[in-house]
Amino acid sequence: xxxxxxxxxxxxxxxxxxxxxxxxxxxxxxxxxxxxxxxxxxxxxxxxxxxxxxxxxxxxxxxxxxxxxxxxxxxxxxxxxxxxxxxxxxxxxxxxxxxxxxxxxxxxxxxxxxxxxxxxxxxxxxxxxxxxxxxxxxxxxxxxxxxxxxxxxxxxxxxxxxxxxxxxxxxxxxxxxxxxxxxxxxxxxxxxxxxxxxxxxxxxxxxxxxxxxxxxxxxxxxxxxxxxxxxxxxxxxxxxxxxxxxxxxxxxxxxxxxxxxxxxxxxxxxxxxxxxxxxxxxxxxxxxxxxxxxxxxxxxxxxxxxxxxxxxxxxxxxxxxxxxxxxxxxxxxxxxxxxxxxxxxxxxxxxxxxxxxxxxxxxxxxxxxxxxxxxxxxxxxxxxxxxxxxxxxxxxxxxxxxxxxxxxxxxxxxxxx
Amino acid sequence: xxxxxxxxxxxxxxxxxxxxxxxxxxxxxxxxxxxxxxxxxxxxxxxxxxxxxxxxxxxxxxxxxxxxxxxxxxxxxxxxxxxxxxxxxxxxxxxxxxxxxxxxxxxxxxxxxxxxxxxxxxxxxxxxxxxxxxxxxxxxxxxxxxxxxxxxxxxxxxxxxxxxxxxxxxxxxxxxxxxxxxxxxxxxxxxxxxxxxxxxxxxxxxxxxxxxxxxxxxxxxxxxxx
Numbered sequence: 285x286x287x288x289x290x291x292x293x294x295x296x297x298x299x300x301x302x303x304x305x306x307x308x309x310x311x312x313x314x315x316x317x318x319x320x321x322x323x324x325x326x327x328x329x330x331x332x333x334x335x336x337x338x339x340x341x342x343x344x345x346x347x348x349x350x351x352x353x354x355x356x357x358x359x360x361x362x363x364x365x366x367x368x369x370x371x372x373x374x375x376x377x378x379x380x381x382x383x384x385x386x387x388x389x390x391x392x393x394x395x396x397x398x399x400x401x402x403x404x405x406x407x408x409x410x411x412x413x414x415x416x417x418x419x420x421x422x423x424x425x426x427x428x429x430x431x432x433x434x435x436x437x438x439x440x441x442x443x444x445x446x447x448x449x450x451x452x453x454x455x456x457x458x459x460x461x462x463x464x465x466x467x468x469x470x471x472x473x474x475x476x477x478x479x480x481x482x483x484x485x486x487x488x489x490x491x492x493x494x495x496x497x498x499x500x501x502x503x504x505x506x507x508x509x510x511x512x513x514x515x516x517x518x519x520x521x522x523x524x525x526x527x528x529x530x531x532x533x534x535x536x537x538x539x540x541x542x543x544x545x546x547x548x549x550x551x552x553x554x555x556x557x558x559x560x561x562x563x564x565x566x567x568x569x570x571x572x573x574x575x576x577x578x579x580x581x582x583x584x585x586x587x588x589x590x591x592x593x594x595x596x597x598x599x600x601x602x603x604x605x606x607x608x609x610x611x612x613x614x615x616x617x618x619x620x621x622x623x624x625x626x627x628x629x630x631x632x633x634x635x636x637x638x639x640x641x642x643x644x645x646x647x648x649x650x651x652x653x654x655x656x657x658x659x660x661x662x663x664x665x666x667x668x669x670x671x672x673x674x675x676x677x678x679x680x681x682x683x684x685x686x687x688x689x690x691x692x693x694x695x696x697x698x699x700x701x
Numbered sequence: 702x703x704x705x706x707x708x709x710x711x712x713x714x715x716x717x718x719x720x721x722x723x724x725x726x727x728x729x730x731x732x733x734x735x736x737x738x739x740x741x742x743x744x745x746x747x748x749x750x751x752x753x754x755x756x757x758x759x760x761x762x763x764x765x766x767x768x769x770x771x772x773x774x775x776x777x778x779x780x781x782x783x784x785x786x787x788x789x790x791x792x793x794x795x796x797x798x799x800x801x802x803x804x805x806x807x808x809x810x811x812x813x814x815x816x817x818x819x820x821x822x823x824x825x826x827x828x829x830x831x832x833x834x835x836x837x838x839x840x841x842x843x844x845x846x847x848x849x850x851x852x853x854x855x856x857x858x859x860x861x862x863x864x865x866x867x868x869x870x871x872x873x874x875x876x877x878x879x880x881x882x883x884x885x886x887x888x889x890x891x892x893x894x895x896x897x898x899x900x901x902x903x904x905x906x907x908x909x910x911x912x913x914x915x916x917x918x919x920x921x922x923x924x925x926x927x
Contacts, residue, residue, distance in 0.1 A: 286810075287807055287810040287811075290803075291796070291807075297798065298797065298798050589792070589794060590794060590796060593790065593794035595755075596753065596755050597782065597783070597811070598779055598780070598782040598783020598786075598808070598811060599779075599811050603811070693755075694750075694756070695750050695755060695756050698755075698794070
């Protein structure tokens with residue numbers, strides 16, 4: 285065995301340039317894999333955080349019937365006595381805040397926006413005192429201030445503000461139907477602009493005070509949702525189960541949904557993108573397989589006579605096969621080591637600096653909840669997978685050309701030029 | 702004792718059939734120094750390959766000692782070659798990335814000989830063939846004659862019953878060729894190993910103690926010399 289390994293590794297130096305080119309091809313493939321996987325993990329984890337911090341919260345409580353029709357934003361199937369539930373949750377150690385979301389037409393006026401116009405929007409009524417214990421909008425305020433209870437005030441996402449040319453101090457009117465179907469109009473002044481890292485929110489965010497909406501839309505103290513914040517370390521399914529038990533005696537049929545149920549579109553997308561990683565892995569597989577197979581094919585056919593000599597001297601086919609497979613494994617090993625080193629170096633940049641894709645994200649919805657900077661994340665599993673994959677695959681693809689060569693009879697091998 | 706009985710070997714290339722050996726029979730006793738001579742295409746390499754268990758015959762039989770080698774399966778032939786036969790090739794067929802020492806010792810490695818014994822036997826054999834002090838050199842840094850000496854050492858280091866050499870001097874100048882033949886002769890006398898070598902060189906034939914001449918796949922003469 286010692287001899288076989290020694291022979292295999294010495295043969296690597298025999299065709300040094302070819303070995304290095306093939307190993308380099310494997311290294312580049314593995315580096316790409318590590319980089320793409322790192323970015324996907326990084327983007328997924330940041331998206332998840334931005335979803336929970338700015339869009340869905342960790343867990344949301346709704347009326348059972350609201351969940352069914354949630355896209356229609358009905359106001360008549362709301363959670364009753366939301367503050368009692370919030371209080372109960374607070375007592376059990378959960379940060380919670382009620383919200384009312386409703387669909388409206390937003391009317392813009394020519395004296396402030398250049399021309400008159402209206403557009404369909406979704407408005408979120410928040411409790412300014414509680415909302416920032418669950419969500420993180422207070423940290424994203426770039427202009428003005430946050431809405432205050434009892435005031436006809438509005439906070440808008442920065443991209444939305446840019447799109448409509450809104451500035452702090454401008455007035456808009458929301459026309460909507462209240463609880464019961466009556467028409468209502470609310471004049472609101474923009475008091476703050478937030479630059480939210482979640483692009484979906486930043487494009488559409490309109491936040492108004494909860495008590496104003498409660499009064500204008502006759503919600504009678506109900507809320508369409510209660511959002512609960514959890515730290516990233518907390519087990520969501522465990523917390524969900526606990527909250528279900530906790531609220532079992534409210535006398536309301538409530539739907540308690542975790543963030544991934546609420547963001548099904550994103551979860552499906554993330555899964556599809558993970559499929560993309562497998563495609564990259566497959567491409568790496570093709571590059572490595574073709575490269576090594578070709579290298580080994582040439583190496584073997586240049587050494588047919590030597591192979592014949594080994595067989596004539598009594599070396600069995602399995603040992604010869606193993607020698608060539610170890611040799612190919614050596615190429616894979618060099619490629620994997622270099623690939624992992626390059627991958628780590630590139631990943632340091634990806635984790636520390638990242639790639640700014642703000643120019644793309646501004647006008648394009650990629651589904652990810654990141655605004656501009658794509659950062660990588662460290663994954664030991666990816667590095668180990670890449671390393672093992674590069675080495676083992678190299679050994680496997682050497683099997684076929686060696687098998688072919690070993691099918692030749694020994695005199696033909698010895699005559700081979 | 703090698704017994705070749707009525708051996709027929711045909712090669713098929715497309716529609717053409719080449720009758721390489723047409724019922725060849727020959728007995729070679731242990732320790733003989735035999736040359737198989739004849740022009741190109743006479744069947745001498747085919748006969749060596751069949752005795753060396755690296756080719757299969759169409760009819761007839763070959764016995765080496767008491768073993769019927771012509772009917773052995775591939776695995777048994779490999780094992781038989783490993784334990785009993787040594788080969789010397791016209792083009793030396795050394796492994797270029799291995800040193801002279803490693804080129805010789807690897808046949809003992811595949812036999813599973815202990816490390817210390819490998820070292821002793823290899824060094825002794827390299828000394829015997831006149832390569833003492835050159836054991837660390839790779840074939841690329843040695844002359845043709847020195848490379849063929851490594852091949853002889855490689856063939857003999859495992860103490861085989863038979864050494865088969867296919868035109869061992871064809872790639873060497875006459876002086877070096879003669880030195881190689883003298884070395885082979887010396888080894889034959891010292892170890893009693895049976896040597897069978899093919900050639901079409903008259904000088905080489907002169908060294909043989911037995912000269913078997915082949916022509917068109919048939920033995921036309923078999924002469925023992927003093």
